[in-house]
Amino acid sequence: MSQRVGIEVSIALAEAVKMANADVIAAYPITPQTHIVEHLAELVADGELDAEYIPVESEHSAMSACMGSSAAGARTFTATAGQGLELMHEALFVASAMRLPVVMSVVNRALSAPISVWGDHSDVMACRDTGWIQIFTENGQEVVDNTLCAFRIAEDNSVLLPIMVHLDGFHLSHVIEPILMPEQRYVDAFLPLNKYPLPLDPAKPVAMGDFAPPSIYTEMKWAQEKNLQKSKDTILKVWEEFNGIFGRQYKPVESYRCDDAKILLLTMGSYSETAMTTIDKMRNKGYKENVGLLRLRLWRPFPHDELREAIKNADVLIVLDRALSFGGLNGPVCMEIKAALYNEAIRPKVVSFVGGLGGRDITVADFEEIITRGIDIARNGSEQEFEMFGVRE
Amino acid sequence: MGKSENELTWKELEVGGIVTEPGNASQYKTGDWRSQRPTYDFNKCLKCGICQIYCPEGCVNQNNQGYFEADLYYCKGCGICSRECPTFVITMKEEE
Numbered sequence: 500m501s502q503r504v505g506i507e508v509s510i511a512l513a514e515a516v517k518m519a520n521a522d523v524i525a526a527y528p529i530t531p532q533t534h535i536v537e538h539l540a541e542l543v544a545d546g547e548l549d550a551e552y553i554p555v556e557s558e559h560s561a562m563s564a565c566m567g568s569s570a571a572g573a574r575t576f577t578a579t580a581g582q583g584l585e586l587m588h589e590a591l592f593v594a595s596a597m598r599l600p601v602v603m604s605v606v607n608r609a610l611s612a613p614i615s616v617w618g619d620h621s622d623v624m625a626c627r628d629t630g631w632i633q634i635f636t637e638n639g640q641e642v643v644d645n646t647l648c649a650f651r652i653a654e655d656n657s658v659l660l661p662i663m664v665h666l667d668g669f670h671l672s673h674v675i676e677p678i679l680m681p682e683q684r685y686v687d688a689f690l691p692l693n694k695y696p697l698p699l700d701p702a703k704p705v706a707m708g709d710f711a712p713p714s715i716y717t718e719m720k721w722a723q724e725k726n727l728q729k730s731k732d733t734i735l736k737v738w739e740e741f742n743g744i745f746g747r748q749y750k751p752v753e754s755y756r757c758d759d760a761k762i763l764l765l766t767m768g769s770y771s772e773t774a775m776t777t778i779d780k781m782r783n784k785g786y787k788e789n790v791g792l793l794r795l796r797l798w799r800p801f802p803h804d805e806l807r808e809a810i811k812n813a814d815v816l817i818v819l820d821r822a823l824s825f826g827g828l829n830g831p832v833c834m835e836i837k838a839a840l841y842n843e844a845i846r847p848k849v850v851s852f853v854g855g856l857g858g859r860d861i862t863v864a865d866f867e868e869i870i871t872r873g874i875d876i877a878r879n880g881s882e883q884e885f886e887m888f889g890v891r892e
Numbered sequence: 893m894g895k896s897e898n899e900l901t902w903k904e905l906e907v908g909g910i911v912t913e914p915g916n917a918s919q920y921k922t923g924d925w926r927s928q929r930p931t932y933d934f935n936k937c938l939k940c941g942i943c944q945i946y947c948p949e950g951c952v953n954q955n956n957q958g959y960f961e962a963d964l965y966y967c968k969g970c971g972i973c974s975r976e977c978p979t980f981v982i983t984m985k986e987e988e
């Protein structure tokens with residue numbers, strides 16, 4: 500029912516948006532997102548995708564145009580990266596609070612200065628609290644699958660929230676991978692038409708994005724928070740259904756060789772695949788401790804229940820962040836994980852590493868070093884709150 | 893007419909706070925903001941309507957004697973009418 504093709508991940512992503520039959524694409528090109536929007540522009544220009552392609556003058560305008568089209572009930576897609584995501588920042592909060600189901604690919608890129616076009620998660624982390632659902636992907640297949648799932652989740656009338664699907668710049672966006680491209684008829688069966696409940700319609704006027712005095716702002720924000728928390732039920736349901744049709748199951752926290760593992764490493768995004776190889780290597784050569792890998796797929800809403808379940812037998816949890824929280828205690832993901840575990844009666848020692856910044860590779864051997872040093876720090880302590888992996892002293 | 897924004901619970905809000913009832917801003921009592929109210933000495937009034945034209949709230953109407961007077965449900969007490977009146981009919985008085 501699907502065909503495996505060798506294809507650049509960005510192009511496959513654009514093809515997935517075509518299969519989802521998006522109505523409006525408003526985007527501003529920025530490295531390393533360009534191949535996605537260029538290919539979509541071609542598909543629209545060649546008449547292969549019947550959509551409005553709006554070439555806007557900035558990312559702030561891109562998100563603003565997306566909000567307008569989403570409010571009118573159109574299936575809406577955009578993509579950005581790094582500085583582009585930050586230029587959208589103000590509008591991101593508006594899209595989520597107005598409950599507009601925009602789907603956005605974020606091709607993770609390090610933030611300036613100094614200018615770097617390469618990948619890390621500093622752009623994501625700066626948008627952590629914008630109220631969007633955020634999903635991380637590790638390979639091209641996951642990008643295609645989760646792009647399709649994103650439309651389904653975002654537009655579900657019990658959710659109605661914008662979604663970021665994260666993929667690492669270059670390490671994932673620009674590689675050619677064998678990907679099972681789903682057949683159109685199965686996508687059509689999986690993805691019903693978008694039916695926004697109260698669209699902009701002159702025949703039935705509504706006002707959106709209104710003013711709220713102190714007497715109601717708290718209720719509005721609580722409703723938004725409850726809705727984002729509750730969206731996890733639908734995310735799980737959609738992943739389940741996707742598995743039923745396409746045979747690939749996604750989970751908020753994915754475990755790799757964790758059953759008997761007392762030492763866990765936690766990663767997000769494409770570096771998880773390298774980390775899996777490290778786990779295999781260490782186990783194959785009979786490393787003295789049982790090591791396993793957790794991959795955090797769902798970043799918002801944060802899957803604290805699944806995380807607590809996943810770590811319950813571990814002695815040590817080593818977290819790799821690909822972003823700094825300047826002046827903070829640890830990397831941003833590690834801080835969140837510590838907060839989720841703090842009140843647990845039994846919990847592992849948590850060790851924070853920051854690395855892979857601005858596109859720097861973390862190799863199979865590097866991950867082995869992270870694990871062995873992490874174990875040492877967990878048992879013997881460290882003078883530092885977190886380790887800056889690979890930095891030249 | 894639905895509940896006022898002081899009574900709605902978070903569960904009763906429309907998706908994204910969308911307002912489905914056109915014109916419901918007229919329910920909003922901007923008169924609550926007022927710390928001064930306009931008072932009138934109509935003996936000096938020319939019925940010229942300048943106060944009505946200048947009022948940013950659009951809350952000045954003619955009463956049954958034809959005098960121009962603020963609707964205190966909406967009057968924010970900005971004092972613009974008092975400042976613009978050519979014959980000094982309007983005096984702003986502190987609210988108690």
Ligand code: SF4
Binds near residue numbers: 951
């Ligand atoms: S005080 Fe201001 S709001 Fe009130 S009637 Fe005069 S101009 Fe209008």
Ligand code: SF4
Binds near residue numbers: 936941944977
């Ligand atoms: S501006 Fe003064 S004179 Fe003219 S209608 Fe108003 S109160 Fe009367």
